[in-house]
Amino acid sequence: RSVRQSVAEHRVLRLRIRDLDGRIVYADDGTTSGVDDNSTKAARGAVVTEITRLDADAFAERKVARPGPRVVEVYEPLVSAGHRVGVLELYLPYAPIAADIAQGQRMLAIVLGCGLLALWLCLIGISASTSRRLRRQVAINAFLAEHDPLTNMPNRSQFAHRAAAAIADATADRPTAVAVIDLDRFKIVNDTLGHRNGDQLLVTLAERLGSRLRDGDTVARLGGDEFGVVLPFVHGPGEAVEVLTRLRQVVAEPLDIDGLPLAVEASIGFALAPDDGTDVDTLLQRADVAMYVAKRDHLGTVHYRADHDQYDAGALRLVAELGAAIECNELLLHYQPKADLHSESVTALEALVRWNHPERGLLYPDAFLPAAEQTELVEPLTRWVMRQAFRDLHELDPQGTLAMAVNVSARSVTRPEFVEDVLRVLEETGTAPERVILEITETALVADPARAAQTLSLLHDAGVRISIDDFGAGQTSLGYLAALPITELKIDKTFVLSMVDDERNAAIVRSVIELGHSLGFTVTAEGVETTQILDRLSDACCDTVQGYLLARPTTAVRLPAAISDVARMLRHGARPLPD
Ligand code: C2E
Numbered sequence: 001r002s003v004r005q006s007v008a009e010h011r012v013l014r015l016r017i018r019d020l021d022g023r024i025v026y027a028d029d030g031t032t033s034g035v036d037d038n039s040t041k042a043a044r045g046a047v048v049t050e051i052t053r054l055d056a057d058a059f060a061e062r063k064v065a066r067p068g069p070r071v072v073e074v075y076e077p078l079v080s081a082g083h084r085v086g087v088l089e090l091y092l093p094y095a096p097i098a099a100d101i102a103q104g105q106r107m108l109a110i111v112l113g114c115g116l117l118a119l120w121l122c123l124i125g126i127s128a129s130t131s132r133r134l135r136r137q138v139a140i141n142a143f144l145a146e147h148d149p150l151t152n153m154p155n156r157s158q159f160a161h162r163a164a165a166a167i168a169d170a171t172a173d174r175p176t177a178v179a180v181i182d183l184d185r186f187k188i189v190n191d192t193l194g195h196r197n198g199d200q201l202l203v204t205l206a207e208r209l210g211s212r213l214r215d216g217d218t219v220a221r222l223g224g225d226e227f228g229v230v231l232p233f234v235h236g237p238g239e240a241v242e243v244l245t246r247l248r249q250v251v252a253e254p255l256d257i258d259g260l261p262l263a264v265e266a267s268i269g270f271a272l273a274p275d276d277g278t279d280v281d282t283l284l285q286r287a288d289v290a291m292y293v294a295k296r297d298h299l300g301t302v303h304y305r306a307d308h309d310q311y312d313a314g315a316l317r318l319v320a321e322l323g324a325a326i327e328c329n330e331l332l333l334h335y336q337p338k339a340d341l342h343s344e345s346v347t348a349l350e351a352l353v354r355w356n357h358p359e360r361g362l363l364y365p366d367a368f369l370p371a372a373e374q375t376e377l378v379e380p381l382t383r384w385v386m387r388q389a390f391r392d393l394h395e396l397d398p399q400g401t402l403a404m405a406v407n408v409s410a411r412s413v414t415r416p417e418f419v420e421d422v423l424r425v426l427e428e429t430g431t432a433p434e435r436v437i438l439e440i441t442e443t444a445l446v447a448d449p450a451r452a453a454q455t456l457s458l459l460h461d462a463g464v465r466i467s468i469d470d471f472g473a474g475q476t477s478l479g480y481l482a483a484l485p486i487t488e489l490k491i492d493k494t495f496v497l498s499m500v501d502d503e504r505n506a507a508i509v510r511s512v513i514e515l516g517h518s519l520g521f522t523v524t525a526e527g528v529e530t531t532q533i534l535d536r537l538s539d540a541c542c543d544t545v546q547g548y549l550l551a552r553p554t555t556a557v558r559l560p561a562a563i564s565d566v567a568r569m570l571r572h573g574a575r576p577l578p579d
């Protein structure tokens with residue numbers, strides 16, 4: 001009954017019970033025959049299951065036309081009181097299992113789908129955030145490539161781009177101004193307040209400059225304490241000066257660095273496109289030149305003019321550093337002996353200035369003096385040279401037989417305070433005026449003869465000796481020469497150097513010697529490089545000689561050896577020692 005009910009409810013499709021030999025003992029459908037392998041296995045204790053079709057065997061033997069529905073066939077030992085008594089052969093409908101599997105698969109598909117969707121959403125999210133981060137990094141890199149990291153201002157390359165764009169469309173009526181702003185004495189601020197405060201100062205000034213620009217104008221940091229400005233399409237130089245002067249005032253507004261009130265000044269130079277140049281490099285270089293003129297003459301803002309170019313930017317840049325260099329003791333002196341041909345001994349030393357530049361190495365006067373002589377800086381330079389030279393003189397020659405020659409630039413000779421400067425240094429260093437020779441170039445005298453004569457007379461009265469340097473190269477009127485309180489003529493080395501090869505120059509040398517002697521001066525020849533020159537000068541009765549043959553300019557430390565070499569050479573006509 002129970003089997004029939006199960007079959008009626010389709011929970012069981014067929015049920016058979018077999019004895020241990022496989023014979024059917026009971027079958028719900030009344031089957032009586034048919035031994036099965038599986039039943040034998042079950043009779044031995046195994047549970048055998050198989051998915052098959054109902055009546056599969058009958059179909060195979062063509063006893064039925066069609067196979068029945070899919071079923072699970074189960075053979076299971078029947079156990080009673082611990083003994084196998086037979087085999088249960090059971091056919092269960094496969095449809096609910098199939099439905100279950102289908103349902104499971106559907107669930108799996110849904111879960112898998114949702115999972116994949118979630119994964120996809122995650123990946124989208126990750127990739128979006130990564131690419132956002134990458135884009136941000138790219139933007140930062142692009143910004144850094146075009147901006148100065150300290151001030152966030154456009155840098156030199158961005159400046160060049162913007163300037164080039166503004167220059168391209170500039171016309172003579174609506175020119176574009178390219179300007180350079182350089183802070184005055186920033187190095188000193190930096191050195192005394194420290195680099196961190198120096199940086200802070202630059203950041204503050206950059207913010208100020210940036211906030212006071214007109215639309216379309218550009219301000220950039222070109223490097224160090226130098227800023228560049230592009231003012232596109234101004235209405236001429238007047239407007240450029242006006243805008244730049246305002247920027248200069250902006251810089252000069254007091255600021256507070258580390259609790260310290262500070263005022264910074266700036267010098268500005270500018271050039272206009274297209275009149276002063278049509279490419280960024282030229283305009284920048286000219287703005288730079290104008291800026292140095294502004295700095296030198298304390299003019300604030302200067303428009304470039306062609307005649308500014310005589311101060312080439314490199315030398316002007318050096319001059320801007322020279323003030324600090326004098327204070328930081330970066331200058332040094334080399335000395336070159338002046339030898340007397342009559343006594344065959346060194347009688348004086350000439351001090352020649354050099355600059356031990358921290359970046360450029362040892363600089364000779366041509367590199368920085370011509371530009372420095374255009375500025376007031378040459379005054380402290382001359383004072384430094386005199387002080388140092390006289391101190392060294394006392395160390396080198398305590399007996400006081402040698403004189404010290406110092407070169408004085410034209411600018412000093414026409415300055416009334418110069419006499420006081422010299423006398424003060426003499427007093428400070430305890431130097432007798434008679435031991436001092438001031439070498440003044442001929443050209444210095446021509447510039448302002450009356451003023452020069454006055455200064456020289458005062459110095460001469462104080463006992464200082466005056467030498468006219470580079471004589472023959474300028475155009476001193478001979479009559480005027482006689483009126484000056486001169487002790488020495490120094491023949492320009494170009495004549496001396498060529499006197500062996502060029503008879504006319506030899507004649508000039510001989511004439512200058514005679515002229516000097518007639519006026520009561522000592523005559524010195526500089527540029528004595530060979531023994532032939534020395535012999536000729538000696539024949540012409542020249543008094544004093546100086547040149548590489550005898551000694552090259554050298555440091556105070558090496559001087560005593562050089563001096564004795566010179567004396568030995570003059571006495572014995574010995575060959576000079578290689579330098
Ligand atoms: P200077 O006064 O005519 O000095 C002579 C220059 O000729 C020096 O060059 C010296 O090194 C070089 N010289 C010496 N013997 C020979 C030689 O046998 N052959 C050749 N070819 N040259 C020789 P330096 O030191 O380069 O100085 C150049 C100029 O710079 C000086 O010319 C002087 O006018 C100026 N100078 C040097 N020191 C000072 C200074 O302290 N103050 C000022 N105001 N000017 C200075």
Ligand code: CA
Nearest residue numbers: 350407439469
């Ligand atoms: Ca000289």
Ligand code: CA
Nearest residue numbers: 469470493526
């Ligand atoms: Ca000379």
